[in-house]
Amino acid sequence: MATAPTRQRIRLSFMPTEPNRSLEAMLELALATPGYFERQELVELARVATAALRNAGPLVELGSYCGRSTVVLAAIVARASRQLISIDHHLGSEEMLPPFPYFDPALVDPYSGRFDSLGTLVETLDLAGLRSSVTLLVANNRQADAMLRAPAAFVLIDGGHDQISPWWDLKIALRLLPKGGLLALHDVFENPSDGGRPPFWVMEAALHLGFAPFARLRSLATLVRNSDP
Numbered sequence: 001m002a003t004a005p006t007r008q009r010i011r012l013s014f015m016p017t018e019p020n021r022s023l024e025a026m027l028e029l030a031l032a033t034p035g036y037f038e039r040q041e042l043v044e045l046a047r048v049a050t051a052a053l054r055n056a057g058p059l060v061e062l063g064s065y066c067g068r069s070t071v072v073l074a075a076i077v078a079r080a081s082r083q084l085i086s087i088d089h090h091l092g093s094e095e096m097l098p099p100f101p102y103f104d105p106a107l108v109d110p111y112s113g114r115f116d117s118l119g120t121l122v123e124t125l126d127l128a129g130l131r132s133s134v135t136l137l138v139a140n141n142r143q144a145d146a147m148l149r150a151p152a153a154f155v156l157i158d159g160g161h162d163q164i165s166p167w168w169d170l171k172i173a174l175r176l177l178p179k180g181g182l183l184a185l186h187d188v189f190e191n192p193s194d195g196g197r198p199p200f201w202v203m204e205a206a207l208h209l210g211f212a213p214f215a216r217l218r219s220l221a222t223l224v225r226n227s228d229p
């Protein structure tokens with residue numbers, strides 16, 4: 001039986017002397033990176049992000065974690081000489097911290113003793129050779145809301161799934177996206193038994209605020225803004 005690619009084995013094929021930035025290679029790197037997007041969702045993410053390039057402005061990601069979705073978006077923008085802004089405070093969502101099962105002890109910084117995903121994210125982008133296509137904003141979403149200005153071609157919301165954080169993410173998306181801009185939301189579950197509610201509620205709110213369905217694959221819902229902000 002084939003074994004899953006490990007981070008170590010992936011590293012060997014991503015040495016700078018042998019750059020391999022095909023989308024397939026980026027998908028393999030993404031899937032060897034801690035994260036929650038499934039392969040088919042990553043392919044869909046690449047597809048909708050590519051569609052968004054028809055609009056002006058950077059692509060924006062809310063919730064980088066260790067870079068699984070980031071590296072796919074970075075590969076898309078790099079091909080088009082565009083930029084990605086990826087935002088995360090890197091302190092983990094509440095469900096990623098003890099005692100919850102999503103907690104990954106490998107992401108605890110040995111010096112501070114604190115959860116910190118920033119180093120792994122930087123390593124992911126280094127392995128991909130895509131550092132120069134991404135601006136990392138290490139900030140919570142309230143800080144990001146105060147900093148970011150329109151327009152953005154695309155916003156991915158995949159940040160905290162608690163009762164408050166996704167609403168700040170939606171506020172940022174409403175500020176950044178012009179008419180025609182694409183808004184993707186991850187972990188959207190219509191059925192409460194499949195997962196938490198806040199991403200679904202945020203999608204429903206966006207649908208009442210001038211967005212319409214654009215595409216859907218598993219828990220990745222993409223909307224298009226149909227009216228002027």
Ligand SMILES: C[S@@+](CC[C@H](N)C(=O)[O-])C[C@H]1O[C@@H](n2cnc3c(N)ncnc32)[C@H](O)[C@@H]1O
Pocket residue numbers: 034035036037062063064065066067068069070087088089090091092093094117139140141142158159160161165
């Ligand atoms: C589900 S993970 C992102 C997964 C990532 N997109 C991937 O593909 O692996 C959610 C991230 O949102 C971040 N986050 C949670 N609440 C936040 C907030 N209020 N401001 C900024 N980042 C936040 C967490 O630190 C965490 O890394």
